[in-house]
Structures are given as C-alpha cells and as structure tokens.
Amino acid sequence: MPSRRTLLTTAMASAVTAAFAVPTAAQAQSYAAYAMVYFKESPNLTDDSYALHLAVSGDGLEWTPLNQNQPVATPTQGMQGLRDPFVLRKQDGTFTVLATDLKGRVFNLDNQYIHVWDSADLRSFTGYRRVKLHDMATHSWAPTAFWDPTRNRYAVVYSANNGTRDVFMVNYTSDFVNMGAAEVFFDPGFNVLDGDVLTHNGAFYLAYKNIGNGNLYVARSATGQPNTFTTLTSGVRQGDAIEAPILVKSNAGNTFWLWGDSFGPANAVFYAWRSTDIGGNSWAVVDQRTFTAPISSKHAGIIPVTEAERAALVTRWGAPQWNRLKSYNFPDRYVRHADNIGRLDPFPMEPPADQQWRLRPGLADAAAVSFESVNYPGRFLRHSGYAIRLDPNDNTAQFAADATFTRTAGLADAAWASFRSYNFPDRYLRHAGYVLRIDPLNGSSSASDRQDATFRVTF
The missing domain is CATH 2.115.10.20 (Glycosyl hydrolase domain; family 43)
Incomplete structure (x- = not known):
C-alpha cells in the first residue's frame, strides 16, 4: 500500500499538472x-x-x-x-x-x-x-x-x-x-x-x-x-x-x-x-x-x-517592483522626469526608466505614497513653489512633506487615481502644458482640470 507521503506527493503533482492541462471544449471558459x-x-x-x-x-x-x-x-x-x-x-x-x-x-x-x-x-x-x-x-x-x-x-x-x-x-x-x-x-x-x-x-x-x-x-x-x-x-x-x-x-x-x-x-x-x-x-x-x-x-x-x-x-x-503613471486625458503619455523636472511625455521615451517609479510608503505618512525614481535611487518627486521636481531626499521634515501624496479615487474616473499633496491638501498632482505641478482642485473644478489630475497606476 502506498505511504501517506507517496499519496500526498502524487496528489500535489496531479494538482500542478491539472493547473496546466488543456481544457476540453466543455471547459473552455476556464x-x-x-x-x-x-x-x-x-x-x-x-x-x-x-x-x-x-x-x-x-x-x-x-x-x-x-x-x-x-x-x-x-x-x-x-x-x-x-x-x-x-x-x-x-x-x-x-x-x-x-x-x-x-x-x-x-x-x-x-x-x-x-x-x-x-x-x-x-x-x-x-x-x-x-x-x-x-x-x-x-x-x-x-x-x-x-x-x-x-x-x-x-x-x-x-x-x-x-x-x-x-x-x-x-x-x-x-x-x-x-x-x-x-x-x-x-x-x-x-x-x-x-x-x-x-x-x-x-x-x-x-x-x-x-x-x-x-x-x-x-x-x-x-x-x-x-x-x-x-x-x-x-x-x-x-x-x-x-x-x-x-x-x-x-x-x-x-x-x-x-x-x-x-x-x-x-x-x-x-x-x-x-x-x-x-x-x-x-x-x-x-x-x-x-x-x-x-x-x-x-x-x-x-x-x-x-x-x-x-x-x-x-x-x-515575479511582478515588477516599479510602476508607471499613465495620463487619463493623454493616454499615450506617462509621468517621467527630465532634467530633474516632472513632466508628462509620450511613449516611447528615452531612457525608458525615466517613467518608472517605486511607490514607497509616504516619507511623511506611511499611509500615503512617495515616488522614488528607478534610475536615480534616493531621488523623489516633490513640489517646490508648487512645481514638481526630482530631488534627492535630504532627510528633512520639509522634504518628506513635499514628497508625500495621498492617493484618492481619480477625480475624473474613480477607477483611476489622483494624488493629493500631503502639506497642501487642497492641491493635487496634475499636468499643465505637459509639466507637473500641484494646483487647488475641488468638486467645482472643470472637467479638464480633473482629467489633468487623474492617472492610472500601471506597469
């Protein structure tokens, strides 16, 4: 009689095989x-x-x-x-x-x-x-x-x-x-x-x-x-x-x-x-x-x-350890950095890693998010004078607050995402003339402004 270990091994092997078996016509919807x-x-x-x-x-x-x-x-x-x-x-x-x-x-x-x-x-x-x-x-x-x-x-x-x-x-x-x-x-x-x-x-x-x-x-x-x-x-x-x-x-x-x-x-x-x-x-x-x-x-x-x-x-x-941010109203464009400026540029772009971000727990609030550059580790998107820059983390409380955003349902589409400034909570990350900044937005903002502040977090 087969041992319990043999039966268990056989069952596990059968399960793996079944996961990759070709479905019959009756199983096509699997x-x-x-x-x-x-x-x-x-x-x-x-x-x-x-x-x-x-x-x-x-x-x-x-x-x-x-x-x-x-x-x-x-x-x-x-x-x-x-x-x-x-x-x-x-x-x-x-x-x-x-x-x-x-x-x-x-x-x-x-x-x-x-x-x-x-x-x-x-x-x-x-x-x-x-x-x-x-x-x-x-x-x-x-x-x-x-x-x-x-x-x-x-x-x-x-x-x-x-x-x-x-x-x-x-x-x-x-x-x-x-x-x-x-x-x-x-x-x-x-x-x-x-x-x-x-x-x-x-x-x-x-x-x-x-x-x-x-x-x-x-x-x-x-x-x-x-x-x-x-x-x-x-x-x-x-x-x-x-x-x-x-x-x-x-x-x-x-x-x-x-x-x-x-x-x-x-x-x-x-x-x-x-x-x-x-x-x-x-x-x-x-x-x-x-x-x-x-x-x-x-x-x-x-x-x-x-x-x-x-x-x-x-x-x-393994899934990617990074993400991209796709524009809602310009879906051929992605958030990227260029010369340390936050921008929205068309894909493809060079170098491709300029559009890749590690979404870290927020530097000022772990329940929020901060965007770390993939090709410049230690540099984060932050606002300065309401404009978005890519700067190295200087470990100050001011930098942490400027580089932290609260993710919300998309202002133009709830299935997407918008990002509210941590230290200016009436302002959201948005693009204007394809350059990123934070601006005040609310329920009375125009449809165009809400679309500018809406992104898909994707790969």
Whole structure:
C-alpha cells in the first residue's frame, strides 16, 4: 500500500499538472487570463533586448511584465538573438515558442532557420533548438503556428519570398523538430507580411499586413488549407506605420481583438481594434486609455491561459517592483522626469526608466505614497513653489512633506487615481502644458482640470 507521503506527493503533482492541462471544449471558459511573449526595442537602443520576454494580463488589456521586464530565455545559436516570438499551446497542454532568428536592426534576408523552445508551463523553457524550414535563398520571419485537425499536424506559417513576391509559407510538423516540406500558404498576388491564424467555431481566420498599402487585414478559410483564404476586411491602420497583427478571442464573451504595433523602434507603440464579429468587416479602434502594453515591447504573441496559470507565472517570474503613471486625458503619455523636472511625455521615451517609479510608503505618512525614481535611487518627486521636481531626499521634515501624496479615487474616473499633496491638501498632482505641478482642485473644478489630475497606476 502506498505511504501517506507517496499519496500526498502524487496528489500535489496531479494538482500542478491539472493547473496546466488543456481544457476540453466543455471547459473552455476556464480560460480567464492571457499570456504574452515579446522582444524589446527603444528609440535610442538603450532598452533593446532580442530575447524572450513574458507578460500576463487578467483582462487582455492591462499587461504585467514579468521578471522585471527582463528576458526569460535567450537564444544561443544562429544570430544569438530573436524577433517576433510566438507562443502556442499544443494539443497535450504544453507549449512551444517560435521566433525569428535575428538580432538587432540589421535584417538577414537569407536565413532558413527559426528558434524553437519547449515548455511544460511557461515557468521554464527547455529543448532549445534551431530548425530549418526550407532551402530557398530567403528569410523565415515571424513564425506562427496553429493545429490543423485534418492533417493531424501543426501548421507553421511564416513570411518568406517565393522568388516572385513576399508570401506566407507553411511547414507541417508533429513535433517542431521534423518540419516537413515548405509550401506556399497564402499568396494574394501582392506582398504580405506577418501572418497570424486564429481558429474559431471550426473556421480559420488569418490576420496579415499588406506591404503595399501598409494596412492590416483579416481573411477567412473554412478548412485552413493553403491558398483557401478569402479576405473579409477593407483594411485598418493606426499611426504612421503598423505591422505584426495578432488575433485574440476574449475569454469573457464573443469579443475579438486585433492588435498591431507601429513599425520601427522609435514608435514602439501597440494599437488595438475590437469586434464582435470576426467574420465581418467592422473593427472599432480601442482607446489607448483602456490598455497598456509592457515597456518597449514589440511584435508580440498572445494566448489565453487559466487564472491558475497566470498566478503561477507571477509566482515564478515575479511582478515588477516599479510602476508607471499613465495620463487619463493623454493616454499615450506617462509621468517621467527630465532634467530633474516632472513632466508628462509620450511613449516611447528615452531612457525608458525615466517613467518608472517605486511607490514607497509616504516619507511623511506611511499611509500615503512617495515616488522614488528607478534610475536615480534616493531621488523623489516633490513640489517646490508648487512645481514638481526630482530631488534627492535630504532627510528633512520639509522634504518628506513635499514628497508625500495621498492617493484618492481619480477625480475624473474613480477607477483611476489622483494624488493629493500631503502639506497642501487642497492641491493635487496634475499636468499643465505637459509639466507637473500641484494646483487647488475641488468638486467645482472643470472637467479638464480633473482629467489633468487623474492617472492610472500601471506597469
């Protein structure tokens, strides 16, 4: 008869396995969170990271970067760097991560290989390898994958040039080791880039970029087989240039998101659209006020996970030890310091750490909060002549009071936050002309003034 210890060990192992098992169709609603993989670039290269990064979200909109926004895995072969990572949950409940074999901003146009990792639960990454996809004199960019039930294989879709134009190629594999022969997957007669396939109700939906006009599109196939996709949409675009579309189904109902990020590291910004009909042609822009992507994140992959998986990933990799403050009425701007002045500037910014704050117990009141700079430890936001500066703590009572703020419900939106001065309690932290200060605010203040004093505490 097994001992009590053996039974307990077996039960614990079964519980861990169950937390990461693939839900059946009847259990599909157990997905209650999301995981994202990405790499990083910033305008002046200071935050570039051509390695695998990981974030999680409860609602698919507000993202928490894990491991302090540092890599969780790094390629050691080929160009020893990656772009365009993608994560797939396999049929057995484990995961595979695929990525382009590139490092930096010099693109290798002739690379037949991609990076691959295996993972039981995204808490560790094993079996690292480079796999060859084809023998053509072209690239293998932005690999994604989906399960093809008719072939009983995974379809690995990627961008390449077939000698005529840029198309999507596909290889079919059962193990991501033996990759099979390459064939054309999608060639609409013009150059395309960055394909992502979402299966829904037995159909297959392909998001892609038309290189010619720079727009993102969604196409549909009843079978998911090569050259069977028909474009449904008239094209969407935000910003000056966009790429890397991602199709995501919400865990909370019949809502779909189409994500894209702006082209080039100087514009490392995510955009999103929402639709209740993935098979239609109606995609509404998602207000940037409602979502926040990880700092410097680029060309991501997103999958649904269970709440147990999300919690396990936070436990394994750790949540950030810092925060950002996002403006309510200018949601593309964040509180930062520049030349020791408190400001509100657009993202991305250099250096990225200028917008990162450690929210300490208030220097004058532990129930309140003080904002310590991440890249200048010991320096805090404080008011002087009602203007906000970043100054070193001189350990005086005056400095402690000037650097302490009481967090309240947002003056423009109670789900956000506002910060009242500790020693001038009729004044709140706000921006005016994108410069931070404290001003008197109350219930009779204008809507614009209340919005200027409202922030989201995020990552």
